[in-house]
Amino acid sequence: MEQNTQSKIGQQEQLRKVLLSQERPPKAGAVSASLTFGWRALLKIKYVPEQLLDVTFFPVMFTLMFTYLFGGALAGSTSKYLQFLLPGILVQTVVFTTVYTGVALNTDISKGIFDRFRSMPIWSPSPLVGALIADTFRYGIASVIVMILGLILGFRPNGGLSGVVLGIVLILIFAFSLSWIFTVIGLILRTPNSVMGVSMTLLFPVTFASNIFVDPATMPSWLRAVVDVNPVSVLTTAVRGFMQGTIDIGEVVWVLVASAILIAIFAPITMYLYRHKR
Amino acid sequence: MNSSKPNSNYSELAVEASGLVKIFSRHRAVDGVDLAIPKGTVYGFLGPNGAGKTTTIRMLATLLKPDEGSAKILGHDLIREPGAVRSRVSLTGQFASIDENLSGMENLILIARLMGYTRKQAKTRAAELLSAFGLEEAAKRQVKKYSGGMRRRIDIAASIVVRPDLLFLDEPTTGLDPRSRNQIWDIVRVLVGTGTTVLLTTQYLEEADQLADRIAVIDHGKIIAEGTSGELKASVGSGVLHVRLLDREKRSGAQRLLSERLGTPVHLSNDPAALSARVTQTERVSEALGELAKADIRVTDFSLGQPSLDEVFLTLTGRPAVEKTSKESHA
Known part of the structure; x- marks a missing residue:
C-alpha cells in the first residue's frame, strides 16, 4: 500500500515534469501535415494488409476476363486485343480504386479522431490531402501489378519504359483529382456501404461508356459524342499514346485540364462539407 | 498554483460565452448558455445524456458553429479567430479520438508531428508521455487492443502532446472501472496544477464533486444551476x-x-x-x-x-440525473 502510494506520487511527479518541460514547437506547415496524414494512412496498410487485396485481385480478374473472354471476338486475337486493352484496363482499375477513398473517409469520419484533427491548429484540408496521397500510392501499386500481368500475358509497349511510366503518372494525377468526387460522396452519405453503392453506380456507366474496351467507331453517333468527351476516354487515349509511343501533347493537356476542373469543383465542396460536418 | 477555489484570478477568464444557441432541425440542443470559466480551474458540466453538454463543448472547440450567441476562448473570438482558438485548446472527445488501428506510440507521434515537432522530437515526446501515463509496455500495441482505462489515458496523452491552455474532456470516465477512473482524476489534477484550464462533462455527480471547482448543471440545453459543489448542495437544504x-x-x-x-x-x-x-x-x-x-x-x-449532487439534481429537475434504465450505473 505504502509502495503503491509512493509510485503513484512518482508517476504524478513525472507527469508534471513532462507537462512543464516543454517548448512549443513551431506550427507544422501544410505540406508536412499532409505528409504526416499520408504516413498515417500507409501505417494502416501495415496493420491491415488485406486492404491491398481489392487493388490487386480486382484488376487481375478484369484483365484476364476481358482479354480471354472478349479479346478474340473483339479484335480477332487475344494478343492483338491486349495491346489495345491494357492501357485502358489500367485506367479502369485505378478509376475504380478511387471509390475506396470515399469509403475509407466515410468510415474514418464517423469516429472521434476526426473531431480531434478538426480542432487542431493545422492546415484544415491536410487530413484529406494526406489520405489522398496515400491512396495515390495504392493506385500506384495497382498500376504496377496490372502492368506486370500485362507484360506476362504479352503486352509489348512501343513507348518503352518512359512511355509506361509517364502513362501511369498521368493516370495517378487524374485519379487524385477524381478522388475529390468520392470524398464529397463520402461526406454526404451516412454509411460506407451506401458510399460504395452510389459510387459504383456512377462509375460503371462512366468507365463502360468510354473507349477502354472497344473502339467507339461502331457506336451510334449520339453515344459516340458522349464517349468522346468522357474524361475517362480522353485519359485512356493519352495513356495509349504514351505506351504505344504515339503521344499527342494535346491529349495530355486535356487530361490535365479535366483534372484541374475536377479539383476546382469538388475540393471546395469537400472542404465545405468537412468543416460543417456535425 | 491554487486550483482549489477560483477567486484568485477571477478577472482572467478562459471561457467567456453569452447566449450560445445550437439548433438541430428545430430542436434546441443548446438553448442560451452563458459561461464564465476562470483560468486554471476545473469546470464541470453536469447533466444527463442529451442535455447539451457535448454540443456546447463542440461549439467551444470550433467544431460547430453556434446559431446564436458569442464566445471568447482565452481572449480569442470563437467565430472570427477559430485558428487562434485551435492553437490554444485541445479536445478529448467522448468516443476515442485516437486512431484505434495504430499503436499508442504511433498515435502520439502522429499528433506530435502535426503539432510541428520534428520526427526525432516527436519520438522523444511520445516516449516521455507514454512513460508518464504508465503505458510504456503497451507502446507498440494497437490501441484497439487496449483496455478502457488505457484507451482513455492514451486519448488524454494525445491531447496534451503540447500542453493546451484549455482542455475539453468529454465524459472522461464514462464506463471506466473505479481504479481507472481514479487514475484519470489524478491526471486532471496534475494538469490543472500546471496551469491548464479543464472543462469536463460528466454524468457522474461524484466526479463533478471530486474534480470541479465550479459546476454547471445542464438540462435540456440550459444551465439550470451554477456554483461550487458546496453552493449547489446548500441550495438544496x-x-x-x-x-x-x-x-x-x-x-x-x-x-x-x-x-x-x-x-x-x-x-x-x-x-x-x-x-x-x-x-x-x-x-x-x-x-x-x-x-x-x-x-x-x-x-x-x-x-x-x-446532500449528494444526486439529490441536488433531483431537486433542480424533478428527476434523477441518471435514468434507472441507463446501463451505465453510477458507481
Whole structure:
C-alpha cells in the first residue's frame, strides 16, 4: 500500500515534469501535415494488409476476363486485343480504386479522431490531402501489378519504359483529382456501404461508356459524342499514346485540364462539407 | 498554483460565452448558455445524456458553429479567430479520438508531428508521455487492443502532446472501472496544477464533486444551476437523512412517518429498502427515528449528511440525473 502510494506520487511527479518541460514547437506547415496524414494512412496498410487485396485481385480478374473472354471476338486475337486493352484496363482499375477513398473517409469520419484533427491548429484540408496521397500510392501499386500481368500475358509497349511510366503518372494525377468526387460522396452519405453503392453506380456507366474496351467507331453517333468527351476516354487515349509511343501533347493537356476542373469543383465542396460536418 | 477555489484570478477568464444557441432541425440542443470559466480551474458540466453538454463543448472547440450567441476562448473570438482558438485548446472527445488501428506510440507521434515537432522530437515526446501515463509496455500495441482505462489515458496523452491552455474532456470516465477512473482524476489534477484550464462533462455527480471547482448543471440545453459543489448542495437544504430498513415491506409506512415528523417530502431510493429525506431541523431526526422504532419498523442503518449532487439534481429537475434504465450505473 505504502509502495503503491509512493509510485503513484512518482508517476504524478513525472507527469508534471513532462507537462512543464516543454517548448512549443513551431506550427507544422501544410505540406508536412499532409505528409504526416499520408504516413498515417500507409501505417494502416501495415496493420491491415488485406486492404491491398481489392487493388490487386480486382484488376487481375478484369484483365484476364476481358482479354480471354472478349479479346478474340473483339479484335480477332487475344494478343492483338491486349495491346489495345491494357492501357485502358489500367485506367479502369485505378478509376475504380478511387471509390475506396470515399469509403475509407466515410468510415474514418464517423469516429472521434476526426473531431480531434478538426480542432487542431493545422492546415484544415491536410487530413484529406494526406489520405489522398496515400491512396495515390495504392493506385500506384495497382498500376504496377496490372502492368506486370500485362507484360506476362504479352503486352509489348512501343513507348518503352518512359512511355509506361509517364502513362501511369498521368493516370495517378487524374485519379487524385477524381478522388475529390468520392470524398464529397463520402461526406454526404451516412454509411460506407451506401458510399460504395452510389459510387459504383456512377462509375460503371462512366468507365463502360468510354473507349477502354472497344473502339467507339461502331457506336451510334449520339453515344459516340458522349464517349468522346468522357474524361475517362480522353485519359485512356493519352495513356495509349504514351505506351504505344504515339503521344499527342494535346491529349495530355486535356487530361490535365479535366483534372484541374475536377479539383476546382469538388475540393471546395469537400472542404465545405468537412468543416460543417456535425 | 491554487486550483482549489477560483477567486484568485477571477478577472482572467478562459471561457467567456453569452447566449450560445445550437439548433438541430428545430430542436434546441443548446438553448442560451452563458459561461464564465476562470483560468486554471476545473469546470464541470453536469447533466444527463442529451442535455447539451457535448454540443456546447463542440461549439467551444470550433467544431460547430453556434446559431446564436458569442464566445471568447482565452481572449480569442470563437467565430472570427477559430485558428487562434485551435492553437490554444485541445479536445478529448467522448468516443476515442485516437486512431484505434495504430499503436499508442504511433498515435502520439502522429499528433506530435502535426503539432510541428520534428520526427526525432516527436519520438522523444511520445516516449516521455507514454512513460508518464504508465503505458510504456503497451507502446507498440494497437490501441484497439487496449483496455478502457488505457484507451482513455492514451486519448488524454494525445491531447496534451503540447500542453493546451484549455482542455475539453468529454465524459472522461464514462464506463471506466473505479481504479481507472481514479487514475484519470489524478491526471486532471496534475494538469490543472500546471496551469491548464479543464472543462469536463460528466454524468457522474461524484466526479463533478471530486474534480470541479465550479459546476454547471445542464438540462435540456440550459444551465439550470451554477456554483461550487458546496453552493449547489446548500441550495438544496442543510442535510439529508438516509435510512435503510430491515424489512422492505414496511417502506411505505416508514415514508409516511418520516414525512410527518420531518415535515419534508421523503424520497424512495432505487434500493427497495432505503429512503431519504431532506432535513431542515436536525433535532427532529432523532424524534423521527424514535417514531420508527415505536411503530416496530426496524432500521439497519441510517446516516445524516450533506446532500449528494444526486439529490441536488433531483431537486433542480424533478428527476434523477441518471435514468434507472441507463446501463451505465453510477458507481
